[in-house]
Amino acid sequence: MSMQHTASSGVALWRLVADGIERGIADGRFAAGEKLPGEVEIAETYRVNRHTVRRALAALAERGLVRAERGSGTYVEAQRLAYPLRSRTRFSEIVGAGGREPRGQLIEASEDVATREVARELRLKVGAPLVRIEAIRLADRTPICVSTTWLSAELFPGAGAVFAATRSMTKLLAHYGVRDYRRGATRITAGIVDATDATRLDLPLGRPILVVDATDLDLDGKPLVTKHSRFAAERVEFLVDS
Amino acid sequence: MSMQHTASSGVALWRLVADGIERGIADGRFAAGEKLPGEVEIAETYRVNRHTVRRALAALAERGLVRAERGSGTYVEAQRLAYPLRSRTRFSEIVGAGGREPRGQLIEASEDVATREVARELRLKVGAPLVRIEAIRLADRTPICVSTTWLSAELFPGAGAVFAATRSMTKLLAHYGVRDYRRGATRITAGIVDATDATRLDLPLGRPILVVDATDLDLDGKPLVTKHSRFAAERVEFLVDS
DNA sequence: TGAAGTTGTCTATTATCATAGACAACTTCA
DNA sequence: TGAAGTTGTCTATGATAATAGACAACTTCA
Incomplete structure (x- = not known):
């Protein structure tokens, strides 16, 4: 069972998830310092594998937008x-x-x-x-x-x-x-x-x-x-x- | 030798090429009815494999923006x-x-x-x-x-x-x-x-x-x-x- | 202390992305 | 007619992308 994703739009799925989360940060749905939903929950809302969510979060973390804390959660670093x-x-x-x-x-x-x-x-x-x-x-x-x-x-x-x-x-x-x-x-x-x-x-x-x-x-x-x-x-x- | 592409931006390379060509059509660099550069030439300008160009052109053709004619060339269908x-x-x-x-x-x-x-x-x-x-x-x-x-x-x-x-x-x-x-x-x-x-x-x-x-x-x-x-x-x- | 929930890491599989080379089929033009 | 240039198709290879499952390591809280 697979299928990469429905549209095959030339844009990676993890990128769409990352962009979605970033938009959430930008428009204040996720405030600075706040905890993001768990990886499993994000995966469910985007109907995507947890690993795909992790890829997205890793991209955001590399840019300093979020910070993951093992055992606790992933937090919005943002603070523009x-x-x-x-x-x-x-x-x-x-x-x-x-x-x-x-x-x-x-x-x-x-x-x-x-x-x-x-x-x-x-x-x-x-x-x-x-x-x-x-x-x-x-x-x-x-x-x-x-x-x-x-x-x-x-x-x-x-x-x-x-x-x-x-x-x-x-x-x-x-x-x-x-x-x-x-x-x-x-x-x-x-x-x-x-x-x-x-x-x-x-x-x-x-x-x-x-x-x-x-x-x-x-x-x-x-x-x-x-x-x-x-x-x-x-x-x-x-x-x-x- | 490979490396997918330099940035690993989450956007497929063929998509970038397709978008580039579409922009060329939109802003008139490629007029309606006109012949596009050959696939080899496009591949060179984007520094990309010819097959990648073909993927891009296929995407544009599916949307009706271009039409390929075997042996002759690929033509702008556009006509907005x-x-x-x-x-x-x-x-x-x-x-x-x-x-x-x-x-x-x-x-x-x-x-x-x-x-x-x-x-x-x-x-x-x-x-x-x-x-x-x-x-x-x-x-x-x-x-x-x-x-x-x-x-x-x-x-x-x-x-x-x-x-x-x-x-x-x-x-x-x-x-x-x-x-x-x-x-x-x-x-x-x-x-x-x-x-x-x-x-x-x-x-x-x-x-x-x-x-x-x-x-x-x-x-x-x-x-x-x-x-x-x-x-x-x-x-x-x-x-x-x- | 222990259970529940979280992130981190591992293996595995399949499809897509990109590259590479070769050749066929076709059009154009001298 | 023939050469040059074009798109179409084939095989092949390696890197990514996405899915799946399992378990470790850690935090939180009752």
């Missing part, structure tokens, strides 16, 4: 980092508010010159000298996003070294006398992670990312830094007040 | 029915313009009472008597859509029998003295075909459908009939003038 998009969002505060430990890490700091896009954002001339900082931000050792940040090399000389020491953009700006700043226009798109970012974010290839382009302004509205950030979509959710 | 959404669209004219033979077929006509939604559309009271007509429309024996149509039983007594005889909504209305009518507001959404519609549309389960809710008005703007239609998404494309 809620990331409010307001004018004064600070990464460290967001992560800290979730009871997790924020960390920044410098990948590379280098000299660069302004492209047309960056020049427009920072109100500089094309070709103006810049400091480019490639950094990664983590919550509890889980990479959340990688960012490319540009600052004017004239306004912030040696910014790369300062960031390497402070590991914080807020502290970097404070070092140059910027007391406070706010978020300017923010553009959000989505894409697929490239090989470089995949390694940095510890993501398998082909995963979706959220791409955020934003410029921070001082209180007079003068542009300070502009950023191009790539978030692991499965680890964050952006909250926009309406 | 172009369905302009204007205020005076008549199904028969649309199908006829494509050189195909329009046909309507009554599935069931019954008495019904107005739900809140239908009552609002037809400007009747909730619970008002209706005639409900379940019908299917075909082009050259290919089912295009199934529609549920509601008419006021007071304005159109015995409408079910008239539709069964004429198989045309336009002729039905003419029978009651309606010379001309036009399309009112039209709402379009998409969904997945249910079991009943799948049988009627000769579609495999899980296929996408276009769901159209529309109300036809007479020339004074008085509502005549309201329809809930489900189109086989792969067989039509709606054209909206801008």
Whole structure:
């Protein structure tokens, strides 16, 4: 008795089960920290063998969405980092508010010159000298996003070294006398992670990312830094007040 | 030497190839009637065995999207029915313009009472008597859509029998003295075909459908009939003038 | 303590997926 | 007519996918 599955649709059964469970997590039917139904019960609801369910759960576990505890059950790990998009969002505060430990890490700091896009954002001339900082931000050792940040090399000389020491953009700006700043226009798109970012974010290839382009302004509205950030979509959710 | 494919994503390789080709047909890279690249060439572009390509093409052929001719090549069958959404669209004219033979077929006509939604559309009271007509429309024996149509039983007594005889909504209305009518507001959404519609549309389960809710008005703007239609998404494309 | 329920692991079987090579049958075109 | 290019069919092999059953290891709770 067998038959792989009814439709032979070219999509593996375990994938359908995994997608179904993930949808359940995403839409809140299974809350974070909560116990999933037992493997046998899931198998019954999907009318599928228990081993098929295990395959699905293994895929979800590998992505960090669930965690199995022998003898007890399988629990929703989810806990997407809620990331409010307001004018004064600070990464460290967001992560800290979730009871997790924020960390920044410098990948590379280098000299660069302004492209047309960056020049427009920072109100500089094309070709103006810049400091480019490639950094990664983590919550509890889980990479959340990688960012490319540009600052004017004239306004912030040696910014790369300062960031390497402070590991914080807020502290970097404070070092140059910027007391406070706010978020300017923010553009959000989505894409697929490239090989470089995949390694940095510890993501398998082909995963979706959220791409955020934003410029921070001082209180007079003068542009300070502009950023191009790539978030692991499965680890964050952006909250926009309406 | 093997390895099924790199990612083991739970999606069969032939499915990816089939989807790729279908996208090519949908976006016009492969025009209707045109010859596809040879199986060997497709296999090379997707870096896949020729047999895998054949599996993909077989799936597309079964859905009527392509047709293989031995010794010659594989040709795009596609020919989605172009369905302009204007205020005076008549199904028969649309199908006829494509050189195909329009046909309507009554599935069931019954008495019904107005739900809140239908009552609002037809400007009747909730619970008002209706005639409900379940019908299917075909082009050259290919089912295009199934529609549920509601008419006021007071304005159109015995409408079910008239539709069964004429198989045309336009002729039905003419029978009651309606010379001309036009399309009112039209709402379009998409969904997945249910079991009943799948049988009627000769579609495999899980296929996408276009769901159209529309109300036809007479020339004074008085509502005549309201329809809930489900189109086989792969067989039509709606054209909206801008 | 013990029973019930849970996840983890093992063996086994069948069907599907993907690859590989070879050749037949057919069409096109010089 | 013949060569080149195309789809169709056959055999073969190994990796996955899905099912089935059994039992171990562990947790929870009465």
